[in-house]
Amino acid sequence: MIDHPLFKDRIKKISEHFVFSKFPLQGEFLIHAYELLEKPENITKAKLNQAYILACASEMYQTYISMQDDVYDMSKTRSGKPCWHLIPDASALAMNDTMFLRSFIIEVLRQTIDESMYTQVINVFNEMYFVTEMGQFLDVYFAQTKNYNDFTMENYDKMSYMKVSYFFMNTPILFALILCNKASEEYYKLVLDLCNDLGVFIQIHNDFTECFDVGESLSRKTTNDIENNKLTWTAVVALQHFNTEQRNIFNECYGNSNPEKIKQIIQLYEEVNLRQLFKEEENARYNNFLQKVQNLPANATPPPDYFMKIFNYFKSYASDSSRFYFS
Structure with a gap:
């Protein structure tokens, strides 16, 4: 059905556009989780091949949602490259291309994933699509309503969990559990509980670095959050600390x-010392995560040391994300 060279060339260009610009962090998480959770004698060439397929599909999925997100946000660059919708031969076909890629990912899984795991894998991918789409809806909805009473930490956490945390932090471990035949409701809940804070902090870090232009954001994406009236961590926390006059200026200038x-918005953020508030938020999120890990039993699945490795790896990622992008 896709034998025509036009289709093959298009899929190749779409799937490689962002994937080859960055370190495959999500795929690395998945492979690392599998090798840690599986018994050494069960790590066969065939099983590793399945893990690599899932890692590649996960990276293509990230390209899929990044391409859509860039259209919604009218972004210009990501991973140091022009966004897909700005490529000359993409333009009006950009959204169709994202659907093209989504279908291609499912087709790759259909042809390659072992029958014993296929249903579980597809269920996770379907949930990824659904959860991320709900997160994208909230992102656009809160921007359009311009009701700053909705700019609460509860709404922000929910949106960030759906838009970023679930697919970026949680699903690599869920796929590893499926590969190891250890997938269960109990283990899923443990993963979702422990990784949610780290995943949400990815978005917090992006919001802060993109607003203040501090080093590199995690996505290396051009941003226009302020002019697009976005529900961001910076806006939510600043609103909590504004006096009446500052709130009035915010209402006039934001969006x-x-x-x-x-x-003027950036100046307001400086007036409430948002840089210090970010450091406090960072420490609180990290400490909450560490406390949860320390409370795990030694025989937990995944084990406490695995979550600590994720924690340390993520800290290095957040402190210097430029190491995860290729020239």
């Missing part, structure tokens, strides 16, 4: 593309 209005 405005005028460069002077954007500067």
